[in-house]
Amino acid sequence: MQAKKAAAPEAAMERRNGVALWRQIADQIRFAIGTGEFADRLPPEMALAARFGVNRHTVRGAIAALEQEGVLRAEQGRGTFIERRQRLAYPISARTRFSEGLRGQAKDRRGVLLDHAVEAADQRTAEALGLAPGAGVTRLETLSEADGRPVSRATIYFDARRFGGIEGLYNDSGSITIALKSFGISDYFRRSTLISARHASVADLADLRLSPGAIVLVTIYVNVGPDGAPVQFSETRFAADLVELSVS
Amino acid sequence: MQAKKAAAPEAAMERRNGVALWRQIADQIRFAIGTGEFADRLPPEMALAARFGVNRHTVRGAIAALEQEGVLRAEQGRGTFIERRQRLAYPISARTRFSEGLRGQAKDRRGVLLDHAVEAADQRTAEALGLAPGAGVTRLETLSEADGRPVSRATIYFDARRFGGIEGLYNDSGSITIALKSFGISDYFRRSTLISARHASVADLADLRLSPGAIVLVTIYVNVGPDGAPVQFSETRFAADLVELSVS
DNA sequence: CAAAGTTGTCTATTGATCTATACAATCATA
DNA sequence: TATGATTGTATAGATCAATAGACAACTTTG
Numbered sequence: 001m002q003a004k005k006a007a008a009p010e011a012a013m014e015r016r017n018g019v020a021l022w023r024q025i026a027d028q029i030r031f032a033i034g035t036g037e038f039a040d041r042l043p044p045e046m047a048l049a050a051r052f053g054v055n056r057h058t059v060r061g062a063i064a065a066l067e068q069e070g071v072l073r074a075e076q077g078r079g080t081f082i083e084r085r086q087r088l089a090y091p092i093s094a095r096t097r098f099s100e101g102l103r104g105q106a107k108d109r110r111g112v113l114l115d116h117a118v119e120a121a122d123q124r125t126a127e128a129l130g131l132a133p134g135a136g137v138t139r140l141e142t143l144s145e146a147d148g149r150p151v152s153r154a155t156i157y158f159d160a161r162r163f164g165g166i167e168g169l170y171n172d173s174g175s176i177t178i179a180l181k182s183f184g185i186s187d188y189f190r191r192s193t194l195i196s197a198r199h200a201s202v203a204d205l206a207d208l209r210l211s212p213g214a215i216v217l218v219t220i221y222v223n224v225g226p227d228g229a230p231v232q233f234s235e236t237r238f239a240a241d242l243v244e245l246s247v248s
Numbered sequence: 249m250q251a252k253k254a255a256a257p258e259a260a261m262e263r264r265n266g267v268a269l270w271r272q273i274a275d276q277i278r279f280a281i282g283t284g285e286f287a288d289r290l291p292p293e294m295a296l297a298a299r300f301g302v303n304r305h306t307v308r309g310a311i312a313a314l315e316q317e318g319v320l321r322a323e324q325g326r327g328t329f330i331e332r333r334q335r336l337a338y339p340i341s342a343r344t345r346f347s348e349g350l351r352g353q354a355k356d357r358r359g360v361l362l363d364h365a366v367e368a369a370d371q372r373t374a375e376a377l378g379l380a381p382g383a384g385v386t387r388l389e390t391l392s393e394a395d396g397r398p399v400s401r402a403t404i405y406f407d408a409r410r411f412g413g414i415e416g417l418y419n420d421s422g423s424i425t426i427a428l429k430s431f432g433i434s435d436y437f438r439r440s441t442l443i444s445a446r447h448a449s450v451a452d453l454a455d456l457r458l459s460p461g462a463i464v465l466v467t468i469y470v471n472v473g474p475d476g477a478p479v480q481f482s483e484t485r486f487a488a489d490l491v492e493l494s495v496s
Numbered sequence: 497c498a499a500a501g502t503t504g505t506c507t508a509t510t511g512a513t514c515t516a517t518a519c520a521a522t523c524a525t526a
Numbered sequence: 527t528a529t530g531a532t533t534g535t536a537t538a539g540a541t542c543a544a545t546a547g548a549c550a551a552c553t554t555t556g
Binding site: 026065193 | 265266267268270271272274275276279282309313335337340439440441442443444445446447463464465488491492493494495496
Binding site: 022 | 542543544545546551552553554
């Protein structure tokens, strides 16, 4: 037996669960920064080590990872400072639009087309868009960024016959809203949204520049035109560290 | 140099990133099961090892973890079989109520009071309930179950002066809706909901009977009475493996 | 300048993770 | 019943993760 070093740690970490302590601690620190717990700098490494009940070197591993991510900046002799804090609040409503939603929270907001294809609709997609199973659909793979940081990764389906060439319009404008205008859709509404959360896939980890084990918030939804007819069926994956969804 | 064993693995795993290979593979398999990629059983361990580019024992580690979760069941000599669990859809709307929300999806739905206390409101709670900072609030810690399985873990705040003794009423009825009726609140509405996702805390892991590394969907919301005055402020953590949220 | 506080580097040890190989146990089926 | 396919167990070595202690380098403050 040896003397305990201090009071019980505030947040005990799980061991032997396949996630290294330094990564769990990095996730906790990132989250705490998001809630605004730390003003502009982190507590000293020794204080963090006590808080999490681990060795100082383990905390240093977490800090090194967050420095790599651009969240923190450590300065020898001075302390460790917070570089990026904010979590974006993404509103989910009948009139959800990516660019509008982040207005006031980020200066640059744009979508990038990663890939596109025309293919036969699977059952779920056909049902969502009100098409016959196997009908042609245009699939867009997009990445949305805010202030140069990847925020969400979406897979979007349109009726290929009605919206032929929409990939070019989206690529030019970086906006679904603008692309749909060219097809006479001046306005659209979100019919329903299904929200879930899971670990990011390997591909999404790369696109969203996340570290393994990261969580994505997944929204699956259908947008309908003013006449109520389905226009767009999408699955969007948000980096859960960076975004929260707001329903009102 | 030694001969490569097969073609390039479909999904290369990331190494040295703080997440053990077996856990990354467990997450991938769980996700693949969710998409319906495997009919009723997993491919043999050797095939999975080739697919992920790892040793068979590493795959076995992943399978063992998923067996622990109740997702898989391995049978010697026969194979590894999927014990799929359907996800509950929890509706978020102006009239969100736990028991009503899961009607038709689960037979038994009830809430259990784990703990309660009267304490001074922190700034966020006071603001949400429209109280002066430091005013007395009753905090309830509850666990909600559906068909005997823990589904969500909530922290609920009420104005202690207005709703004194609500913990007893909740404990007796297992329902916030019924407890509020005793205080003359015949109806209430959800004003806004903030949705985020994170790794479950150690305490929530235990209460929700989750395995380490599991994800919780977090909803933070305010319920208001018919007159629009705040009644209840809550944070609810749902097991993301078991629940998805539905917004309409 | 001196002291205190903080981050950076080094060495060593222990336990967890991953790989590799071999063989046992069980099941389905020819 | 014999064979092949599959999961279960055992052992060993290599690498990664975590702890521990000591000290260097740098910054701020008295």
